[in-house]
Amino acid sequence: MNYFPDEVLEHVFDFLTSHRDRNAVSLVCSLWYRVERFSRQRVFIGNCYAISPEKLITRFPGLKSLTLKGKPHFADFNLVPPDWGGYVQPWIEALAKSRIGLEELRLKRMVVSDESLELLSRSFANFKTLVLVSCEGFTTDGLAAIAANCRFLRELDLQENEIDDHSGHWLSCFPDSCTSLTSLNFACLKGEINLASLERLVARSPNLRSLRLNRAVPLETLQKILMRAPLLVDLGTGSYVHDPDSETYNKLKTTILKCKSIRNLSGFLEVAPRCLPAIFPICLNLTSLNLSYAAGIHGSELIKLIRHCAKLQRLWILDCIGDKGLEVVASTCNELQELRVFPSDPFGVGHDAVTEIGLVAISIGCPKLHSLLYFCQQMTNAALITVARNCPNFIRFRLCTLDPTRPDPETMEPLDDGFGAIVQSCKFLRRLSLSGLLTDQVFRYIGMYAEQLEMLSVAFAGNSDKGMLYVLNGCKKLRKLEIRDCPFGNMALLSDVGKYETMRSLWMSSCEVTLWGCKTLAKVMPRLNVEIINEHDQMEICPEDGQRVEKMYLYRTLVGPRKDAPEFVWNL
Amino acid sequence: MEIGSEKEKMGFEETELRLGLPGNGGSEGEVARKRGFSETKATTMDLKLKLSSKDAGMDLNEKAKTLKKEKNLLTADTAKHHAKAQVVGWPPVRSFRKNMLAVQKGSSEESDMNKASGNIAAFVKVSMDGAPYLRKVDLKTYQSYKELSVALGKMFSSFTIGMKDFMNESKLMDVLNSSDYVPTYEDKVGDWMLVGDVPWEMFVDSCNRLRIMKGKEAIGLAPRAMGKCMRNRS
Numbered sequence: 001m002n003y004f005p006d007e008v009l010e011h012v013f014d015f016l017t018s019h020r021d022r023n024a025v026s027l028v029c030s031l032w033y034r035v036e037r038f039s040r041q042r043v044f045i046g047n048c049y050a051i052s053p054e055k056l057i058t059r060f061p062g063l064k065s066l067t068l069k070g071k072p073h074f075a076d077f078n079l080v081p082p083d084w085g086g087y088v089q090p091w092i093e094a095l096a097k098s099r100i101g102l103e104e105l106r107l108k109r110m111v112v113s114d115e116s117l118e119l120l121s122r123s124f125a126n127f128k129t130l131v132l133v134s135c136e137g138f139t140t141d142g143l144a145a146i147a148a149n150c151r152f153l154r155e156l157d158l159q160e161n162e163i164d165d166h167s168g169h170w171l172s173c174f175p176d177s178c179t180s181l182t183s184l185n186f187a188c189l190k191g192e193i194n195l196a197s198l199e200r201l202v203a204r205s206p207n208l209r210s211l212r213l214n215r216a217v218p219l220e221t222l223q224k225i226l227m228r229a230p231l232l233v234d235l236g237t238g239s240y241v242h243d244p245d246s247e248t249y250n251k252l253k254t255t256i257l258k259c260k261s262i263r264n265l266s267g268f269l270e271v272a273p274r275c276l277p278a279i280f281p282i283c284l285n286l287t288s289l290n291l292s293y294a295a296g297i298h299g300s301e302l303i304k305l306i307r308h309c310a311k312l313q314r315l316w317i318l319d320c321i322g323d324k325g326l327e328v329v330a331s332t333c334n335e336l337q338e339l340r341v342f343p344s345d346p347f348g349v350g351h352d353a354v355t356e357i358g359l360v361a362i363s364i365g366c367p368k369l370h371s372l373l374y375f376c377q378q379m380t381n382a383a384l385i386t387v388a389r390n391c392p393n394f395i396r397f398r399l400c401t402l403d404p405t406r407p408d409p410e411t412m413e414p415l416d417d418g419f420g421a422i423v424q425s426c427k428f429l430r431r432l433s434l435s436g437l438l439t440d441q442v443f444r445y446i447g448m449y450a451e452q453l454e455m456l457s458v459a460f461a462g463n464s465d466k467g468m469l470y471v472l473n474g475c476k477k478l479r480k481l482e483i484r485d486c487p488f489g490n491m492a493l494l495s496d497v498g499k500y501e502t503m504r505s506l507w508m509s510s511c512e513v514t515l516w517g518c519k520t521l522a523k524v525m526p527r528l529n530v531e532i533i534n535e536h537d538q539m540e541i542c543p544e545d546g547q548r549v550e551k552m553y554l555y556r557t558l559v560g561p562r563k564d565a566p567e568f569v570w571n572l
Numbered sequence: 573m574e575i576g577s578e579k580e581k582m583g584f585e586e587t588e589l590r591l592g593l594p595g596n597g598g599s600e601g602e603v604a605r606k607r608g609f610s611e612t613k614a615t616t617m618d619l620k621l622k623l624s625s626k627d628a629g630m631d632l633n634e635k636a637k638t639l640k641k642e643k644n645l646l647t648a649d650t651a652k653h654h655a656k657a658q659v660v661g662w663p664p665v666r667s668f669r670k671n672m673l674a675v676q677k678g679s680s681e682e683s684d685m686n687k688a689s690g691n692i693a694a695f696v697k698v699s700m701d702g703a704p705y706l707r708k709v710d711l712k713t714y715q716s717y718k719e720l721s722v723a724l725g726k727m728f729s730s731f732t733i734g735m736k737d738f739m740n741e742s743k744l745m746d747v748l749n750s751s752d753y754v755p756t757y758e759d760k761v762g763d764w765m766l767v768g769d770v771p772w773e774m775f776v777d778s779c780n781r782l783r784i785m786k787g788k789e790a791i792g793l794a795p796r797a798m799g800k801c802m803r804n805r806s
Binding site for chain 1: 659660661662663664665666667668669672673676677761762
């Protein structure tokens, strides 16, 4: 292929959209590496500590779109202390100094400061897209800078971030000349919003297709906004509360009939169920419905709503829908591909929870299901075996029993065979989360059958090192392994040290690994960062090597130990 | 079997109490900001128990003490029985989501009460400076300021001697000149207003909570509102 001019190669590479394909291409030969790197515009970095911003900039001078992830996944569940790291500031500083014409930045689980946002807003004239997921550290002042300075901003998408809300004036910082918005999502903001500014912004954004409001936006404003934006495809309501006998509500009903393009619906952060009939006309065309924050809609009203949604492909819901409600989903939503059932009582007392009955019903009615997140009161092996048979197409299967070590309530057996059936049947399974009573046997199944598995989350499972060994030896494509409260120790950790360089990261907390095990691994593998999180001074100043390590996080890296680690994080 | 049901009962009660107290997890900051004045833990706990005015005479401190003791017992025991349920990071739900649901649970209980009344009711908290606990009223059950004032007077009569009819013009003057009480309310955008300026329906729609202030503190509010008040008299 080396008699093609570079431009032709580049043109061919343009057709490769996935990061993996482009990464693979760059490994073929030095010519291809060179052509690929100069034409690369989109880069995904799954662990911000695996590489440095300088190396990124050097290799990809044409970079336009960057995705970065920071903290480990278990940080979502309070297992990682604050100030652990994951700062975006050094990235933005380095990019700002360079000639990179950054247009898109997507961050997940990173610490973002107002200073970072301000620098970002002033450094890239063509900046178009900012997506922040589960980030923290900034306030609405930072958003004001983005609004004010990014003249061609198209997308501002804030998902489940912890944002300090100073006031709603940031919306007013979008200049009158800003008419380019296509997507605006501020549902996670807790404070008040300048409603008049919001209405004017929507009025001058003819390309707006996605709008997700926060709970401070009342129904009256929703109606006015929908009048201005009848071409919306994605809508997240804020407060959906009103007197159903009022004129405002009647106006809303009429206005909604004009919104024929809505395919995604979410929000209902506050809701008066008697107002739900206004949205029934758009339910028929919905492909995605997220009611997982709509705690105000109870089981029977949920069911009434769902009956209208025959074309749903994605459904996120609370478990107050119950098994009966899931049976309705199964009979109504035959195109369903992704289902997430969240606990409405996250502290786990679980009065309303769903059980294996709901899941089996779904598997019968929704054969196209490929992604599942299911928080349930209980699960049985028989049910899992049935689900595995009915839905062999699972790519993501995450099951969470509210009691983490609950056995099969019918047989009192562990759930090994049930999950075994899942991995055996679902040959394309990439992500798996286990729960319930589990022995080493389930890991034996996973090692044997889960050939495409890339991410595995384990808690309170297994009997011995053998469990972890089965997985490390068997799952050739494993990239992320996170384990908590399992009896896996040094023997498992050290059995195949080279494996970890083929993976992004390994998390082990409340297991049996000791300081000696971690030190040994770190010594043998210089291209891994082996970090110990020493919270609450669990380890003494000069701890014994034999002491158990409470939290270990290791990851491959090209840039050695990180320099921003706080004092409670030790890099061995 | 007995332990099981006890476990369930305790778990439920623990949740109940937890929801009632201010400073509930992630919503703490929000709650603190919105409050214009502090409420004691005892008052909010009593609110949860929905004490009728009959019980007003009971020794509230005693009640609060027993509640606190019970709660401590519950915490210790549930910690034992519910060791698994209290495990850090389990169930694995993002803190953001947990906090959102906790906040919504608080307000959804209110909307449950609203549903019972068939119409969207307008329950608002009523506090009076110096009273040891708050009350709640459904503004939709009254048709005018006068009815509301009568009802409030009855509610808080045990705490004041001669609660004035605050809608009576001359009495209002007396009230402002004396150290008596003035009714104020917080509207939807967080401003504290004098009760009586706007038409009744508008008031019901915009009122978030009521506070009966001591006259001295209300001086800032009253003078310009007084003018409006006089003009609205018709």
